[in-house]
Amino acid sequence: MLYLLELKNITKRFPGNLLALDNVNFNLKPGEVHTLLGENGAGKTTLMNILFGLYKHDKGEILIEGKKVNITSPASAITHGVGMVQQHFTLVPSFSVAENIILGLKKTGRFKIDLRNVVKRIKELSDLYNMNIDPNAKVWQLSVSEKQKVEILKVLYEEAKIIIFDEPTAVLTPQESESLFQAIDMMKNNGKGIIFISHKLKEVIRVSDRVTVLKNGRIVGTLDKGNLDENELAKMMVGRDFLFNIKKTPANPGKEVLKVENLVVKNDKDILAVKGLSLTIREGEILGIAGVTGNGQRELAESIAGLRKVENGKIKFYNLDITNTSVKRRLKLGIAYVPQDRKETATCPNLSVAENLFIRQKNKVRILNKKEMLRNSKKLIKKYSIIANNEKQPIKFLSGGNMQKVVLAREFELSPKLIIVEHPTRGLDVQAMEFVYNSLIDARNNGAAILLLAGDLDEVFTVSDRVAIIFEGRIMGYVEPEQSKVDEVGLMMAGVALEA
Template identity: 50%
Template sequence: MEYVVEMLGIRKEFNGFVANDDITLQLQKGEIHALLGENGAGKSTLMNVLFGLYQPEQGEIRVHGKPVKITDPNVANDLGIGMVHQHFMLVDTFTVTENIILGREPKAGGKIDIKQAEREVRELSEKYGLAVDPTAKIADISVGMQQRVEILKTLYRGAEMLIFDEPTAVLTPQEIKELMQIMKTLIKEGKSIILITHKLKEIMEVCDRVTVIRKGKGIGTVNVSETDPDHLASLMVGREVTFKIDKTEANPEGSVLEVNDLFVKDSRGIQAVKGLNLTVHAGEILGICGVDGNGQSELIEAITGLRKVDSGSVMINGKDITNFKPRKITETGVAHIPQDRHKHGLVLDFPIGENMVLQTYYQKPFSKGGVLNYKEIYKKANHLIKEFDVRTPNEYTPARALSGGNQQKAIIGREVDRDPDLLIAAQPTRGLDVGAIEFIHKRLIEQRDHGKAVLLISFELDEIINVSDRIAVIYEGEIVAIVNPKETTEQELGLLMAGSKRKEAGEIHV
């Protein structure tokens, strides 16, 4: 059997913490090989070793059967290994072409030959069906397009083996389908791919084999054709995982959130929310589904005080909070799990313990006369870390060092602990594994069962259908339908999300 890359007995430690413990992964030529594991299992660490960002304490890497030392990413590039990172490494103010050629600029007469570079980028883009405009600015293109630029960056450097790190975590369902097609095209062109993921549906759809790691140890490699999602989930988590969400019928009571005739502009000054009306009751989960870019972000930011409302009103428990400052809004009983946990959920370089009190640090017992009481802060953090199963070496560990799932659990713990009347959960399980997803869904339903109002915004249609009690479909900044999850399908929601109206008279009501 010809292996293009072999990682044999790899061990990687950080200050005594073993992230990878004797892991072996072998990539065959022309296959899509999944690397599956929970958040924090050591997947990204292992791939960062392969890409030369980390040096292993033990083990050997072979490329085409020959032992190699990959001391930095340039060595990896020279060996034909490219990596598409989960958090894109792009310069917003540069064009697509400028980002792709950075560090490998073609020169003519001592100057960068940008026209030649644009031609090369266009040719590569057409060859692999990537449909990217070489002259567009990164700041002006969608997240899905930015990812294609990252893929082109690796291909421009001659990559034969591509590592995709959680590539679908930030994509819409349509973009995910397109990415799967791109991966199949890359394989047809003779490339080999390692796909870091915990999305079982994607593994079943495009992968040939899957290597499972759990808590830093290799569990084994299986053929996708000989397994199923339930088996993979239990290998990954070490126990049976339930995909069925157990919940009783909702008992909605009075309205907690009322949004009336809301108009909000986006950052470019274009109307993103247009006369939107919405009500969320105590004791229910209202799910909002729609294609990314239809006003979801602006709606959440308007409710939470992060964006100015042009006209209309936002009411919490009958009180008008329109254009209140964010702190004032949280104090009226609103909790917010933001869609970008790094930008808006955490101070990444602060210890996780201090992140747990970001909403309450100025209150007693955490502060007195403007002086922080660290003993009380860390006592509280410890309690929440245990209650919400946040896996961290200790409460002093920087938030940046935790896996995505554990960062998310910390945010949820912080927000839920304040006992809010309204919990806004935006993409709460984005980029998380089945174990963490199961945990978060239970917590959302628990809040509902405690009589709280929950507003869930998600691009995952199965999540919206399974967790919500009612579903509101947003299209071009308006709610176009409100449906019962038990009486709808992904297909119908997909059509509504694309702007088609329900045919039955009187079906659309808010």
């Protein structure tokens, strides 16, 4: 049959002779969703960056509708009918929806544009795919999900035949995700070819006609819709039957560790991000905070850690008011913080693994015994299954998962009483995620109180004992992970307060 897209024998090497893709073959039919699945570093993003003209492959060829094409840039990709809806939006907030789409068009060299026709066409596309987007609305007025719809409308306006969706549900509520899937179904029915990238197996099964698994830059295999199964897909990705082996037992909470009372905190733009928020966490308990990214989670975490000024309200640690206490004092009290940016905030990239493991010890002793530090580093590398050449290797050369293991080892080995952890598995592969989950649960079992802030609803529900739903800096309600309904949680994430 004539495929809409064929990637044949694609090979790509990076400096240092790193083989990222090894003779990869992938095809796409008109009117289907073909998902690319694989662990972090498997080669999915590299392959799509080649298709979208961001990278140049070393070997192989790209065929669109049977014709060999040379894609040299994103503009070239768009010319050949390839569009990508990326995780990070590229919109100008002060411009309208239509103006943002014109900006995208200018990159293709089409300068003579009638804005009225643009508005009319956007309205037609919005209605066709049930997106409900006003072409004249300013982007700053839109919600996160609406901004994503604008990015999709950009691609549709360009009349892309092949559309790449890269982790599109990362910023969506469950209801918004389902709305996206329905739009993708309609695109498929209109003959578009969809390449879907996700690590969430449930949504992969929901949306896909075929799934191809990549591992270490090679194709492991392809499954058709009728054969899709979570366990089988997990086995293809990581080489074993089960996705997660989480050793979680019922919590046995003790004394109240953290009490936040009517907290008010501003963001970097001097706008209120946390608005009168209150919560408590006890010993031996994990409280998960669920919500769409950008609803005050970061500001909440940083204020508790002492990195952001509190405008109003109180933060109490074992009934001690620490609202205005220094970071150094909080560390000594036993408060640990694992920020979301492991590369820039949680580690010192140019320091060695050993130095990053023991950098916190400088708060306790004046002079570190280097031999003892290296010896203890070896023990921690083994205990936390950190893959590194040796303890002297600069941490910047480690994978994201191993870098996160170093951060967890450093914080957990000090036996903290309160652990604040943000997006601990973002960008990690399945096996690293499992390690992080079990590390959090082990710390909880040893009596730590843990505040978990994550954008992945499945993650929050997998690890937490209680879950608080946050929206625009306020707690909308609490749910029990085992008893909650996804629809109700999604409504609260969108700001709908449920009746008691």
